[in-house]
Amino acid sequence: MERFASQTTLRPEAERADLLRRVEQFLFLEARLQDTHAYDEWEALWADDATYWVPANGSDTDPERQMSIIYDNRSRIGVRIDQLKTGRRHTQTPRSELARIISNVELVDQVDDEINVRANAFIFEDNLRGETLWAARNEYRLRIVDGGFKLVRKKVGLVNNHKPIFTLSFLI
Template sequence: MLVDYDLREQVSEFIYREARLQDTHAYDDWEALWTDDALYWIPANGDDPDPEREMSIIYDNRSRIALRIKQLHTGKRHTQTPRSRLGRIVSNIEIAECDGDDIHVRANAMVFESNLRGETVWATRNEYLLRKDCDGLRMARKKVVLVNNDKPIYTLSFLI
């Protein structure tokens, strides 16, 4: 699929900005990236289970995303006291499809987390549905498939 260079650059910058906001715990700014009909999904036990019928690590609509961020702001998320130090590398950004204002994107990421428990490396395959609006790009869907989601996950209290 041939993609306009300017669009590829806008998409890449959006994905990099989202990663930076997550790594720096700028959750209010991260929340502002989402559309009103947003869906944030981290499946458990496989790449593509049915989230309506099977357990997910996260399966949040827009209001649940806002509630999750409010909970992080309370300081009562004890697994995030002190906050994890995060560093993520995003790669393989690929525009899979453009359909009007909707842009389907795939990317990989490695997230390094350091906290009181030690260090953890999270490998992910991400799928995004980005939407163009008058303010630029916004995120309507994000699916994060942890490469090791078939194994026990001891805690995932930051937003991946």
């Protein structure tokens, strides 16, 4: 395992900087696909063994034993996308206008072809109910595949997940 947060001589600085730039570009792409409701393209970013998790009531919960806002395996991600594409999600009629900022991207570590990454996200949502601001601390596991990345795990830690969340019906 190679740790990125500490000073290391295992990976040259230029190589780390290039990897960080590539990871950031991938996260920016994912954000754009979410914001523009490009559901099929977003779904294609996921690996076959993926997990998409939005915990409730804190960030260190056990999704197998405690309630989550979202806890999807790869199959369930596909079902979620199919539901969004039907146009019958009443809280998304019309669709929310979304704009998100991804920042504070950190390479945490790398084990073989998988990279653990942290980033913050700020999402502006505008719909018929009004405007909502969402903030999250995200954790990602990305797998290097054919020179690009696939999402293996995404954990969206909403900073207000200890409060009631009434209408989270878009791709967070």
